[in-house]
Amino acid sequence: QDAFVAFHIDKVMVSKYLKSLQIGELAPDQPSIEPTKNKMLVKDFRELRATVEKMGLLKPHQLFFFLHLTHILLLDAAAWLILFYFGTSLLPFIVSLVVLTISQIQASWLQHDLGHLSVFRETKWNHLLHKFVMCHLIGASAKWWTLLHSQHHAKPNCFQKDPDVDMHPFLFTLGKKLSVELGIKKQKYMPYNHQHKYFFITLPPLLFPTYFHCHTFYIAYTKRYWVDLAWMLTFYIRFFLTYGSLLEIKSLLAYYFIFRMLESSWFVWVSQMNHIPMDIYYDKNLDWVSTQLQATCNVEQSLFNDWFTGHLNFQIEHHLFPTMPRHNYWKVAPLVKSLCAKHGIEYQCKPLLTAFADILHSLKNSGELWLDAYLHK
Numbered sequence: 001q002d003a004f005v006a007f008h009i010d011k012v013m014v015s016k017y018l019k020s021l022q023i024g025e026l027a028p029d030q031p032s033i034e035p036t037k038n039k040m041l042v043k044d045f046r047e048l049r050a051t052v053e054k055m056g057l058l059k060p061h062q063l064f065f066f067l068h069l070t071h072i073l074l075l076d077a078a079a080w081l082i083l084f085y086f087g088t089s090l091l092p093f094i095v096s097l098v099v100l101t102i103s104q105i106q107a108s109w110l111q112h113d114l115g116h117l118s119v120f121r122e123t124k125w126n127h128l129l130h131k132f133v134m135c136h137l138i139g140a141s142a143k144w145w146t147l148l149h150s151q152h153h154a155k156p157n158c159f160q161k162d163p164d165v166d167m168h169p170f171l172f173t174l175g176k177k178l179s180v181e182l183g184i185k186k187q188k189y190m191p192y193n194h195q196h197k198y199f200f201i202t203l204p205p206l207l208f209p210t211y212f213h214c215h216t217f218y219i220a221y222t223k224r225y226w227v228d229l230a231w232m233l234t235f236y237i238r239f240f241l242t243y244g245s246l247l248e249i250k251s252l253l254a255y256y257f258i259f260r261m262l263e264s265s266w267f268v269w270v271s272q273m274n275h276i277p278m279d280i281y282y283d284k285n286l287d288w289v290s291t292q293l294q295a296t297c298n299v300e301q302s303l304f305n306d307w308f309t310g311h312l313n314f315q316i317e318h319h320l321f322p323t324m325p326r327h328n329y330w331k332v333a334p335l336v337k338s339l340c341a342k343h344g345i346e347y348q349c350k351p352l353l354t355a356f357a358d359i360l361h362s363l364k365n366s367g368e369l370w371l372d373a374y375l376h377k
Helices: 003-009 012-018 038-055 062-086 091-113 123-138 142-154 175-185 192-201 205-222 228-243 249-272 290-291 301-308 312-320 324-342 352-375
Strands: none
Touching: 003 142, 003 192, 003 290, 038 205, 038 290, 038 324, 062 091, 062 228, 062 301, 091 142, 091 249, 123 142, 142 205, 142 228, 142 324, 175 352, 192 205, 192 352, 205 228, 205 249, 228 249, 249 352, 290 312, 301 312, 301 352, 312 324
16 A cells, blocks of 8 residues: 555565564455545556655665754754853843754754654664654654654544644634534634634644643653653753753743744644645545645745755655655655646645745634534524
8 A cells, every 4th residue: 555655664674563463354345445546646656656766765865864963953052052151131041042942943853854764774773863853852752753643644634533633623623614514513612713813822832832742741651652751851851950050940941931932833833834724624535645635735945945844845745755855855846746737636836924824814714614604594
């Protein structure tokens, strides 16, 4: 299956584990493939995948990732050194916050690469460095992230299967069809017709310092990810010892909460610009390629956009080839665009600010659809 091929870099090793799980065959009357599969699209995509492998686009350029990690570590050290050399007055405090936020968000993009096994050819090295970056540099569980993010990639924008859209309906109403259904049922957890306004003060600034902060520890503890928890504690010990030697307790807690808010805002705007404006509904059991294409869109390429988004501006290519090193997305993009054109599929690519604005437009439209259905007699 295409999903299996997309997620695993070492097919031989994985096949050994799968042998012990194969206990029989599907009954003749049970579907073994997606009932709505676009056979020609799947065929052409598999040919494209073979071309991509021959071109070597799934092989990482390790110097790229080494330099990326180096600039993260330098920024991380610089954030503390600014306070150490220039004191803790307002200006150095703010500059240090900005520098640490940049370091943290760039570390988030790197852990994303490692979690997708796209930095090293050997899986074990990806897992090891993933724990260092995610647990030690960021303070979250690597296995927690992998658990949630793998579900997102398997069924993006599929309600009740993609954890990234779990905010529907308790915080936001998402997608045209889901919003209408919610309105018809007369369900109201929030004033959804104003959700494009309260989005600014809820999800972007508060996702990391509240929900993610608690959820990563909850999952790590309940699922007994003891190694991750140990790594995570090293982040907090290092942070509070180093910054605690320079800041008083109130300033220290304020510093921590503010940089988490800034990091959260950056992450949410970037991660949601590719998905919220797209189709969100129940799983339609489409083929792998159609599932990914209907849920993703791109943002224009530039050196700044690539760095600012961690190359998630190439969201279409990333979802079709999740193990591909991000520095190769631009190379495969024209091939994917041609594939979409051949099959009459829209390949959306927009400016960065337009992508941000589309988040709000889609939330506003969903809220209005909910309100119309809610008030309809």
